[in-house]
Amino acid sequence: MSKDTLRELTQYRFVQRLGVPRIPVLRRYEPGQPLLDGPALVGAVGKGRFADDVRALLAGAGVAEAGEDGKVAAAVLDATGAHTVDDLAAVQEFLTPAVRRLGPCGRLLLLGPVAAEGDVEAAAVAQAFEGLVRSAGKEVRAGATANLVTVAPDAGADALASTLRFFLSARSAFVSGQVVRVGAPVGPVGADDPARPLAGRIAVVTGAARGIGESIADTLHRDGATIVAVDVPAAGDALARVANRTGGTALQLDITAADAPDRLLAHLRERYGRVDVVVHNAGITRDKLLANMDADRWNSVLAVNLRAQLTINRALLADEGLLGDSARIVCISSMSGIAGNRGQTNYAASKAGVIGMVRALAPQLAPRGATVNAIAPGFIETAMTAKMPLATREAGRRINSLRQGGLPVDVAEAVGWLAQAATAGVTGQVVRVDGQNMLGA
Ligand SMILES: NC(=O)c1ccc[n+]([C@@H]2O[C@H](COP(=O)([O-])OP(=O)(O)OC[C@H]3O[C@@H](n4cnc5c(N)ncnc54)[C@H](O)[C@@H]3O)[C@@H](O)[C@H]2O)c1
Known part of the structure; x- marks a missing residue:
């Protein structure tokens, strides 16, 4: 940062x-x-x-x-x-x-x-x-x-x-x-404990080894959840540290691998017998102007940011008993998916796709008492944004009503709210965590 x-x-x-x-x-x-x-x-x-x-x-x-x-x-x-x-x-x-x-x-x-x-x-x-x-x-x-x-x-x-x-x-x-x-709750709201609103819940977080995903794991754990931390094998050491800290398990998994949904579901079934919260956070950027875009950059971004979320969700829905009674799926989108961003046609397409997925999936999950929502972060102070040229970074920070960048924990707190069983009336929506960025509707 x-x-x-x-x-x-x-x-x-x-x-x-x-x-x-x-x-x-x-x-x-x-x-x-x-x-x-x-x-x-x-x-x-x-x-x-x-x-x-x-x-x-x-x-x-x-x-x-x-x-x-x-x-x-x-x-x-x-x-x-x-x-x-x-x-x-x-x-x-x-x-x-x-x-x-x-x-x-x-x-x-x-x-x-x-x-x-x-x-x-x-x-x-x-x-x-x-x-x-x-x-x-x-x-x-x-x-x-x-x-x-x-x-x-x-x-x-x-x-x-x-x-x-x-x-x-x-x-x-x-x-x-x-x-x-x-809206009308999709299932029982239940009694909630404001101090530990996620007590007893099993939560999967993809891309949990660092950045926003790491903060989501820590924050959900602080609120009472047990974390299944997922990230690529190359991030194994950092991932193990997060899993140890959050009383959960580490699963080294490339979410784009053909067997990724099977391996994730098998892990959940064997270790916990169910899952209550799934946070699709893992994401990558491979920026290039559209005129210079190549198939590798295009396909890799769509594979991680969109297709992996779709295939894991499809597998979760197909499984009879794995999704808990008040399951919550939270998908990390981006302001780029709402406002568009120069040099990010691949990324913005994937992140707008996430929003489309959430809207279409919500009515399918409602009869099972489950919700699905997207969070669209704006400028967040992470290793990724620290690498930006100074002028771009300064502009990114200031063009919102709070005149500063957000912190990973700001995204994590919003995930924590949507992950609660008590948040049973919010589904199919996009919430921006961006200090009210001036860009986009
Ligand atoms: N940082 C920002 O300002 C910002 C803004 C908007 C949206 N986002 C989104 O938030 C999410 C987290 O961003 P971040 O800044 O923390 O990024 P990051 O690069 O710091 O972390 C992403 C994590 O995802 C993991 N990952 C990547 N590909 C994977 C794969 N195939 N399988 C499993 N894990 C994989 C990486 O190893 C890494 O640990 C991303 O979806 C990103 O698009 C970030």
Whole structure:
């Protein structure tokens, strides 16, 4: 990882006095940390389906409700009852003073409405929240984020809780401007333990020897999971260290090998008898302009980043009993797969393919109580991005609302949220972990 020298410099008063704005130091999750480091403001438009549940969740986490004035650590507006343009006036009335009171690394969280079929005004208003929250994400300061969660009429407060907790907590430090839809849960939500939400779960992580995959393994283990760490034989030593640290097993496997799905499934069957979480993280880049692209670069990227995910998923679905009762598949895509990137037609094709796969697979997994989602990281500080030329790296870091690169743990925390049994209402979606990058829709 390379140092973000500019961010460090802007912590000094004398640099700020030169007119260089401070690049915020983000609050990140640590075990035992309170959900929020201050009081929360809770409001509702009309009746609001979830305002009482939000208050109960906050009270249960020891968060006080904010008084008339002073800084707040979070502002949550239950706007599930907003269906007319007039209702939007109440939204502004809550948000304007709330944004002024939002403290450092504060959380602006909107619970948005879902329009009834055929109600054109309600559909317009539901969509209005997306423009609103994406703009708010660009306005809030000092490491604060703004996100929108919509809740389907057939989803209850239990299906919403793990998502609320993720977006309010420091686990979502580098997630802003996102829209997540909570639908009817695909299976029982179950009781969850916010401190160890993955207790007892068996989780496969591909590409676990280093970088983002290593952080995913560590983070899921911290949250209670046992890790099956997968990587190529050449990364064997590093892989063994990760497996030892995470109380799991190492499986040296090239995921593009013809027998890879069989070997992975046999390992899971023999050692554990089931799998609860599969994280498709392994990925490679072989950048070249399309005009200079060769078949090797093209095919190797598609084989690792897309075909291997497809074949492993196909094998998991074909197996009668291996996927646990509340299985979760999380696929690492990329912002390149959403916005495109010069020199990355092969990579962007593979990563956009992952998004297509997730959308098509979600309805097939739902009857089995399982979900599948994609995470699209933006600029993350890893060995890969440290190798970029300085100017490209600087540009990559700054073109997002938080004006810095994310850390591998930011991707890992989002994986941890989607990996929970309690996150049973989120499936077939793409969540960007990119500090609200300016590129792409
Ligand atoms: N770093 C970023 O900024 C960034 C941004 C967007 C998306 N991503 C994606 O995140 C994921 C992890 O990226 P990273 O930066 O940690 O990369 P990395 O190169 O540091 O790690 C990737 C790991 O995958 C393993 N791997 C590669 N091919 C494999 C194969 N055939 N079989 C098994 N393992 C294999 C590698 O050995 C390595 O340990 C990738 O899918 C990448 O495309 C990264």
